[in-house]
Amino acid sequence: MSDQHIFWFSRRSLHAAIAVPAVMAFTVLLSQAQENPLPSWNDTATKNAIVEFVADTTKEGSATFVPPAERIATFDQDGTLWVEHPMYSQVIYCLDRVPSLVAEKPELKDVEPFKTVLTGDRAAIAKLPMEELEKLLAATLSGMTVEQFQAEVQKWIASSKDPRWKRPYTDLTYKPMNELLGYLRDNGFKTYIVTGGGQDFVRVYSETAYGIPPEQVVGTAGGTNYTYGKDGKPILTKEPKLLLNDNNAGKPEGIHLMIGRRPIIAVGNSTGDRQMLEYTEAGDGPRLAMLVLHDDSEREYAYGPAQGLPDTRVGAFTQELYDEAMKDGWVVISMKKDWGKIFAIGQ
Template identity: 55%
Template sequence: MLHSRLFTTIAAIFLAAPTVLAAQTDPLPSWNDGPTKQAILDLVTAVTAEGGSGYVAPGDRIATFDQDGTTWVEQPLYGQALFALDRLTRMAPQHPEWKSTEPFATVLSGDHAAMGRFSEKDWLEIVAATHAGMSAADFETLVADWLPKSVNPVLKRGPVTSLVYQPMLEAMAYLRDNGFRTYIVTGGGQDFVRTYARDVYGVPPEQVVGSSIATKYEMTDAGPVLMREPKVFFVDDGEGKAKGIELFIGARPQIAFGNSDGDREMLEWTTAGAGRRLGLLVLHDDKAREFAYGPADGLPDSKVGTFSQSLMDEAKARGWAVISMESDWKTIFAVP
């Protein structure tokens, strides 16, 4: 009788083991099962299968991730824009002329809706005023000091680095576990993102490709410094992302993640390469847990992180995977 019970218990354990093991080894536990998750798994399987037609040597496996709206929240304004606006407000007492000069007057009024309509020229003026005239080291210190105190003005949560998407962190870790180098390729400031990329994403500073302003080498009594100048050096957005990948990485990715029209060329460049490739776009269609905007598929329009219908149409035509935040992600934020 005892042996019979023991046999029954052991059999039950072994029969249940595959299910338990599967749950423990799911590399993307925050993703719902479906074609989007499977597309990522299939890509990794193809490029890591030695002898297969899609095999890529570990040193050549590259994955690129846009940041704003792809790996963390970008509404109502980009994280770096929040930093710039906060810094401008703190600098305002030394610049009384800003009260009657645009775009500074709008910033000081606190009208976030109006700020959301700023042009590229407006933002360039704000960046020039708040990001330049200091050394690269001093700028890094300013960002590092601001991040822990930062708050998203709509979600009323902070710091902004806590509003990172858990499914994307899992995707990065899964790709690295399979021999990929993961890069952040962002329209945001390269130096800004490099201050926290390792801690937040596990991405070293040298694997951040972003927009940058010009710097000037100066020799001081304390030694050489790189001074930040109020002019643009490189804009890593739109076609700039394809150029940036070639300039700073020197190889075409096998997989690229984006979320907006500014990522179109990065996905085109990635998926045009030979062999197995995959492009993915995050669609913000979850108003309950995050935000809902497009205007693709009838979602509300947005100047911040625009996902146009033409981008959606191209995604369907080219076979890019569209990640529905509502349907594909069990959870959104890395920190509840």
């Protein structure tokens, strides 16, 4: 045998020696992923309910099989997919925008609520009435082109950090929920965010944070005005005009308007998600409605007031909602009991 053939044979043997263990390792990892598709979830009745529902609805020939086109899953965002305490992230963004807004319009510095916001007194800001907060949101979320708004949000997301964890807000998405989103998509589900937050705001980072593209985000939507810029090119300018309040009953209304199919899975965490879950459960065939209960003060936060947890103005989960969930067979996800890990970072 020539040296060339010896070299070729040796190289082929070496590649085989390397490739076989690599393939075996990949096969093991794939098998583990299939056996445990939700690794950050503890092995509880909640996890079993999710896995069984997915199996029942995706097995062809079963009485509960759901065609892929009808496998729609909707998720609230704040408090369901990422942290909402002590204040909604978008509200913090709006507060952070006030100084630059006042610099552009100095006449606002002595006008409420801008005057109070400029003091930086969070306790005073928290006491502002809803009509003043709405005025603040309208002023900071409109008056610019959609591209300018997207650039501002991207800049804020990249530079701002949560005061407790000192991490970017997009680091504080819940790892178990991101696993669930991926698991559903792997099984032919189409995942949507249905949020009371601003639709344009969430669309900026939804694909990076959750793997959900902008067109699959349904949120509170404001109006836009079509005009032409100085260069003659068409532009859309954001206006302080509410088109859809995507909270409470607005959620099923938004689902009908933007998706056109009733979900078979809906996940939320507060009274603002109640109607979305009711609407989902009212459909024919298999349905899965779930609510996240924040009951882990050490790893995240604890608030309700359901089950004796502290009351809150941000993302309230009332005892009435809890009782409805128990009566109608909705799954209540306990962060403390059902999640082995909350964030991808730390812990």
